[in-house]
Amino acid sequence: METTYKKVLIITDTQVAPLYLEDVKQAFSSQVTVDDYVVPxxxxxxxxxxxxxxxxxxxxLQLDRKSLIIGLGGGMVGDLAGFVASTYLRGIDFVQMPTTILAHDSSVGGKVAINHPQGKNLIGCFYNPVYVIYDTDTLLSLPLSEVRSGFGEVIKHALLSDAEWCDDLFQVNVSKLSPEQLNLYLSKGIQVKADIVEQDEKENGIRRHLNLGHTLAHALEAELGYGEITHGEAVALGIWFSLRASEKHLGASLPTEKYAKWLIQNNYPIHLIVNINKNRIIERMKWDKKTVESQIHYVLLEAIGKPAVITIEESKLDELLTDFLKEVSQIDERN
Ligand SMILES: NC(=O)c1ccc[n+]([C@@H]2O[C@H](COP(=O)([O-])OP(=O)(O)OC[C@H]3O[C@@H](n4cnc5c(N)ncnc54)[C@H](O)[C@@H]3O)[C@@H](O)[C@H]2O)c1
Ligand SMILES: [Zn+2]
Structure with missing residues (x-):
């Protein structure tokens, strides 16, 4: 790859470094000084x-404004490296090289952030990479749990856009995906996200639809401890709740049973939420940055492809969550 940058810092993590760091370094090293920083x-x-x-x-390393930061890895590395690039010297150029399914989604839309113990992504900004370099061959080394995680966002895109695509995805066994299938679903998902982000870059309106499943997901991630459940698995569980809540609160008619069956068949970790502390989860949901003046703004579906941001009172949320957790524990006992 040709470059006019004088120095390049590659940020990656301990699992990705042994797989791909040398290749990427080699691609640059004849032209520039390349350093790397590997986080756990x-x-x-x-x-x-x-x-x-x-x-x-x-x-x-004396990086200056002519330097480049590359985030080589999943969404974690992308968000962290992007946030460093966005703030160092008031912003230097940043390139994303996503190596997970989920990072293909997260590299679109320009959100970068780090977490606070109180909540996900509480410290961050909007900062677009100058390039995103995709190499879907890197996805072949992903462990199954990460394929499952990435599918949480893929199915979200399908629910936000297209009933036929949802039916197609409900047939998918995530452990038996072909590279062609994966490429197709990734590009469809990126298209859905890009269309939404294009209309609302700073999340004042329809971009909030992309938070489908995320209010509960972020609460679960913070409550269980970052890393105890993957982001996409938490999103997949959060979507299940959103579907049930949409049926009960809006009277929507949705394929919730099919969705739950798909989660179980694909071994999403439903057991992790069986004994969760409901009151603490509600406190965390109120804390999520999508909360405005203590009213919980929730993304629900009036139908597949028809999301809406709905205000839910805390007492109603409590009732919906109580019913949901009861349903999950009954299903967990049966499986
Ligand atoms: N900015 C956004 O718009 C946005 C959108 C969605 C998610 N996110 C963020 O993305 C993060 C989750 O991303 P993620 O699921 O990619 O997690 P991750 O980056 O932690 O990667 C998951 C695991 O897979 C490993 N890995 C990465 N690539 C690999 C490869 N090719 N082969 C083998 N192992 C590999 C990683 O080392 C890690 O252990 C969360 O922090 C979430 O908040 C951001
Ligand atoms: Zn997400």
Missing amino acids: AGEASKSMEQYSRLLDACIS
Whole structure:
């Protein structure tokens, strides 16, 4: 790859580095100085501590405005490296090289962030990469749990857009996906997201639809501890609740049974929410950054392809969540 940058810093994690770091370094090293910084794999690295260490590294490597930061890895690395690039020297260029299914989604839309112990992505900004470099061959080394995780966002895109595509996805066994299928679903998902983001870059309106399943997901991730459940698995469970809530609160007619069956067949970790502390989850949902003046704004579906942002009172949310958790524990006992 040709470059006019003088220095390049590749940020990656301990699981991706042994697989792809050397290849990427080689691609640049004949033209520029290339350094790397490897953070521990896992969501816990999207932290103030790693952010601070990375800034120390940028300064000691004397990166300047003609330098480039590359985020090589999944959504965790993308969000962390992007946030470093967005703030160092008030912003230097940033390239994303997504290596997970989920990162194909997260590299569209320009959101970068780190987590706070109180909640996901509470510290961040909008900052677009100058390029996104896709190599879907890297997805072949993904563990099954990460394919499952990535599918949480894929199915979200289908529910936001297209009933036929949903039916197609409900037939998918995530452990037996062909590369062709994966490529097709990834590009469809990116298209759905890009269409929405194009209309509402700063999330004042329809971009909020992309948060389908995320209010509960973020609460689950923070409550269980970052890294105990993958982001996409949490989203998949959060969507299940959103579907049930849409039926009960809006009278929508949705394929919730089919969806739940698909989750179970594909081993989504429903057991993790059986004994969850409901009151703490509600507190966390209120804390999620999508909350405005204590009213919980929830993305529900009037139908497949017809999302809406609905205000839910806390007492109603409590009732919906109580019923949902009861349903999940009954299903968990049967399986
Ligand atoms: N910015 C956005 O718009 C946006 C959107 C969705 C999600 N996100 C964020 O993305 C993060 C989740 O992303 P993720 O699911 O990619 O998690 P991740 O980056 O933690 O990657 C998951 C695991 O897979 C490993 N891995 C990555 N690529 C691999 C490969 N090719 N082969 C083998 N192992 C590989 C990683 O080392 C890690 O252990 C969350 O922090 C979430 O908040 C951001
Ligand atoms: Zn997400």
